[in-house]
Amino acid sequence: MLYIRRRAMLYLIDDIVIYDALNGTLRRADEKVAEATHLTTIANKIFSFLLQHHGALVTRNTLFDEIWEKEGVASSSNTLNQYISLLRKILSGYLGDKEIIVTVPRAGYYLSKEISVSQKITARRRVPHWPRYVVGIMVFAVLVAGTFLYTYQPDKIIPRKIGELKGCPVYDISGVKSDVADASSFAVAEKALEMNNQICTKTTAFYIYAQEALHLHKPARVMFTRCIEWDDNRDTCQNIYYYTWNR
Structure with missing residues (x-):
């Protein structure tokens, strides 16, 4: 690395x-x-x-x-x-x-x-050039969506659980941690789940990425992903993009 x-x-x-x-x-x-x-x-x-x-x-x-x-x-x-x-x-x-x-x-x-x-x-430290832990959907999103997710993010982005929908975990992958951001991101995930008739199984996990404009009640780009996580470390994910999500 x-x-x-x-x-x-x-x-x-x-x-x-x-x-x-x-x-x-x-x-x-x-x-x-x-x-x-x-x-x-x-x-x-x-x-x-x-x-x-x-x-x-x-x-x-x-x-x-x-x-x-x-x-x-x-x-x-x-x-x-x-x-x-x-x-x-x-x-x-x-x-x-x-x-x-x-x-x-x-x-x-x-x-x-x-x-x-x-x-x-003030100290020098070694940090990874690429995040140490990157889920497959982030790599896919960057390659396919190009500048869709282009922002200055923290050096290490780790999916962080912000709640559950129908018993399945919801993870934030925006790299922003605050009560305001978590609440608005979770609300988007809940609405996106309903709009797309996504189902929850015991191997399902949902991921949400939202531009920070969302937390200021402005149109934002959003990615909502449903992943099936297999026992052999495979993930099958479906990405849904919204380019002007309005709250």
């Missing part, structure tokens, strides 16, 4: 939360890495930018330029507001009711000066 080296970018926030800017994860200092919450790609970029300018005002125009315009993507004030709201909700789960991201009306935002931030660890 081919490996590359990455530099970890870990920060300790308010002596409570460890933030990994490289992988976009948040976890309490006493939690394991596997228990971390994964921020969406855009949410991570916004939070990382605010953290790098801790205590200083970051204008809305600056965020538009740095997060979207440099990627050649247009955005809106409403979209930025929704991401800020999402970040506040996630951060409040770790730091309580403190005002973490402060709004300056008609100007922008800054990470509260009352919140302490220190660089915890």
